[in-house]
Amino acid sequence: MKILLAFFSILSLGLCLAAPVLFFLGILPEARFKLALLLASLGWFFLATAWASYRKKKPS
Amino acid sequence: MAERLAKFTSAMDRLYEFDREPVSPDKFQSGGKFAGLFAGEHVAATEFVIGAFFVLHGVTVRDLLLGLLFGNLLAVLSWTLICAPIAVRTRLTLYWYLRKIAGPGVTLIYNIANALLYGILAGAMISVSATAVGLLFGIRVPGLDAVLPTSAGWVAIVFVFGAAFTTMAILGFEKLSRFAEVCSPWIFAIFVAAAVAVLPKLGVERNLGNLWRVLSTKVWNGVAVAGQEKFGFRHILFFAWFCNLAMHVGLSDMALFRYARKWTYGLYTAFGMYPGHMLAWICSGIMVAAIGRQMDPGRMAFEAAGAAGIGAVVLAGWTTANPTLYRAGLALQAITPNWPRWRITLLAGAATTVLACFPVFFLKLLDYVAIYGLVLMPVGAIVFTEHWMFPLLGIEQLRAEKRGWAFNWAVLAVWLGTLAVCFLLPIHLYFKWLPGWFIAAGSYTGLTAIQEGRQRSGRRGPVAGGEAPTATGEGR
Numbered sequence: 001m002k003i004l005l006a007f008f009s010i011l012s013l014g015l016c017l018a019a020p021v022l023f024f025l026g027i028l029p030e031a032r033f034k035l036a037l038l039l040a041s042l043g044w045f046f047l048a049t050a051w052a053s054y055r056k057k058k059p060s
Numbered sequence: 061m062a063e064r065l066a067k068f069t070s071a072m073d074r075l076y077e078f079d080r081e082p083v084s085p086d087k088f089q090s091g092g093k094f095a096g097l098f099a100g101e102h103v104a105a106t107e108f109v110i111g112a113f114f115v116l117h118g119v120t121v122r123d124l125l126l127g128l129l130f131g132n133l134l135a136v137l138s139w140t141l142i143c144a145p146i147a148v149r150t151r152l153t154l155y156w157y158l159r160k161i162a163g164p165g166v167t168l169i170y171n172i173a174n175a176l177l178y179g180i181l182a183g184a185m186i187s188v189s190a191t192a193v194g195l196l197f198g199i200r201v202p203g204l205d206a207v208l209p210t211s212a213g214w215v216a217i218v219f220v221f222g223a224a225f226t227t228m229a230i231l232g233f234e235k236l237s238r239f240a241e242v243c244s245p246w247i248f249a250i251f252v253a254a255a256v257a258v259l260p261k262l263g264v265e266r267n268l269g270n271l272w273r274v275l276s277t278k279v280w281n282g283v284a285v286a287g288q289e290k291f292g293f294r295h296i297l298f299f300a301w302f303c304n305l306a307m308h309v310g311l312s313d314m315a316l317f318r319y320a321r322k323w324t325y326g327l328y329t330a331f332g333m334y335p336g337h338m339l340a341w342i343c344s345g346i347m348v349a350a351i352g353r354q355m356d357p358g359r360m361a362f363e364a365a366g367a368a369g370i371g372a373v374v375l376a377g378w379t380t381a382n383p384t385l386y387r388a389g390l391a392l393q394a395i396t397p398n399w400p401r402w403r404i405t406l407l408a409g410a411a412t413t414v415l416a417c418f419p420v421f422f423l424k425l426l427d428y429v430a431i432y433g434l435v436l437m438p439v440g441a442i443v444f445t446e447h448w449m450f451p452l453l454g455i456e457q458l459r460a461e462k463r464g465w466a467f468n469w470a471v472l473a474v475w476l477g478t479l480a481v482c483f484l485l486p487i488h489l490y491f492k493w494l495p496g497w498f499i500a501a502g503s504y505t506g507l508t509a510i511q512e513g514r515q516r517s518g519r520r521g522p523v524a525g526g527e528a529p530t531a532t533g534e535g536r
Contacts, residue, residue, distance in 0.1 A: 016249040020256040020365075025266055034366030037253060041246060041368045048242035 005051035012047055015040035066466075082151030082318070089319045094328040097316065100244035102304075102336030105188040105376035106181075107251070108357040109425050110303075111341030112348035116204075116355065117291035118284030121276040127293050128341065131300025132333040138301070138308035139317075140326030142440075146447050147317030154314045158439065161446050162471040163460035169472070170439060175391035177306075177432050179408060182384035183415035186225060187422040189377030190217045192358030192370045201356040202419035204287060209417045222413025225378055229385045229409060230402045243379045248335060250372035254364035255343035258350035279349040298490040299426065300337055305433025305493060310440040355423065385409055427489060434493045438478040441500035442471055449501070455508055470511060474504040 016037060023033035114124060150157055159167045191201045199213035209215045264274050284290045307313040308329075317325065347360040361369030389405040415421060421428060450457045460468040478500040482492040 013245060013249055016246065016253055016368075020253040024256050024259055024264075033257065034368070037250075037365055037368045041250070041371065044246050045239070045242060048246075049239050052241055 002051070002054050005047055005054060009044060009047040009051050012040050012043035016044065087319060088321045091321075091325055091328055094316070094320065094325050095331040098329050098332030099335060100241075100332075102332035103244055103248045103251070103340055103376070104336075104380035105185045105357070105373065106380070106425060106429075107336060107340040108344050108347075108361065108373060108376065109184075109188060109355070109422060110299075110429075111344030112355060112357070112360065113288075113426050114291065114296065114341065115279060115345045115348050116285045116288045116353055117295070118282055118288065119280050119291045119296060120282040121272070121280040123291075123293040124280050124296055124342070124345070127296025128300050128338045131297040132330075132337055134297070134301040135304060135308060135333055135337070136327060136330045139313065139329040140324065142444060143308045143311050143313050144317040144320060144326035145323040146311065146443065147314040148320055148323045149447075150314070151318045152314065153318065154311045154439075154443065157314065158443060160458045160461035161443060162439075162468045163465040165467040166460075166471050166475075170436075171391040173435060175388045175408070177435065178384050178388040178391065179412045180415055180421055180428065181432065182225075182381040182388065182408075182412045183418075184422040184425055184428065185377045185381040185384065186218060186221050186413065186416035187419060188357050189225075189374045189381075190214070190221050190358075190416070191356055192361065192373035192377075193217055193221070195356075195358040195362055195370070201354075201358070202423065204285075204355055204423055206423060207418065207420040210419065214419070215417050218416045219413060221377070222409060222416055225381050226385065226406060226409025226413065228378070229382050229389075230405045240379045240382065243375050247372050247376045247379075248340065250361070250365055250368055251340045251343040254361055254369055254372075255346040258347055258364045261350050262346070275346075279346055285353055295488070295490055298494075299429075300333075302433045302490065302493055303337060303429055306436040306440075309493075309497065310433065310436040311443055312436070381412075385412060388412070430489045430493075434482060434489075434496065435479065437493050437497055438475045438500040439471075441478075441497045442474060442504045445501045445504050449505055450508070453505065453509065455505070455512055459508075470504060470507045474500055474507060477503060 019028065019033050019036040019040060022028040022036075023030060028036065119127075146157075155167060155171075158170060162170075194201065194214065194217050197213065197217065199211065199217055202210040202214065209218075259271075259274075262274050262278050264271050302309075317323075320326075344357075344360070347364050348355070351360050351363055357373050358370065361373045363369075365372065385405060385408055388408040389401065392408055393399065393401070393404050446457055449455075456462075459465070460471075478496050481499055482496040485492050485495060487495075
């Protein structure tokens, strides 16, 4: 579980960085880039907070 | 008076009781922990303002890059060569070490000064966050020369933010603090994302072929906006160096480095400096250029990154104002004995919120950062001198502790005297602290040597010379 949370958290953060690159390259229009950034951000907060909680509960 | 001072200082000692003993080896932390700590600590709401101001001050791209590169290097070296070695040798916080050197009375004054400075900094962060939400309600950000609140709407939004931040600081929910922990990497990602996203608006081609030309003509073009002073390489170099002056040369970060295995752990501050104080400042510079060089952090982030940008400004303000409010409250707790924590935090939050209504604190943030470091710098110089120079010169160390002084008047005189001299020095505010450091170190050494000479001749007996105090009893 911890590994999955870590993986998807980092993936979300990666998407936050990928979205503007895709917009810069003209692959994503501005509205979609901003929506993708928002969704990836929400994903990061949800997953990374759960990951941090998991780490606190079960230190390895 | 003496009884009142004793009451305050014993209340203050109780607050810091936990840190009283030198850190034991089993509590030392790994280098990775230090890297993570510094990486998270230096991406704050103020980064949205600082980098943008460099553009408004007409810095050229070359001066910016070289200034940040070398200025941050000097900051890292200051942590590594000044702060970390003293922390590792003593394993004490600055609070307890200063108490031994200057006495509890001076330490109390230092704490109060720190609380006031922290309060203003937290106020600036609340103001920055307010610019983001003000945008949604059509509330205009005060102009660059504004000192007083410019509209009722601005005051209302600052009060809402101040109340929210203070309430969260009082409640201190564990889940909220966990949420705050995960904010730093994301805020940094939003800085980068927003800067990349505005590149097409500035005219950067997809193959990046004209990137340097755009940066040097449309972002850092060397032309200051009306009313702003022109900055060059020296200003950027010094700003990057003194931005955390209170922490490195001022020795506040002894609190962190006392947990370091080696003094070389100071080099880990580079993980905070280069992403936070170089890349994030560059990103905010690009963002402000894309909105026509207007100092409006909320609009800057919104136009670049949409709702996520607004969220980044608000969260960057909250995550940094929260611990700042806590520290201000902790420092104030000494002069409000028996007050519960919530009441002190409420007091600190209310004062901070009132300060945040005055836009001058965030619009003059660069100058404020310089003043903040300058005010606390002489204390760092005094501690450095006492720790390293006094043993070499055969001057007795830790006299306040050994003789039970409440005030080491030499410390207080040098601190205030240095600030007075710095104020009068006919040089730019950014450069005053460096000669000030040597003035403080030299005058403290001279004053203490004279005092000791008088005492020696009065007693006609030898005075114990000092070996630098260490946690283990061994020098490094």
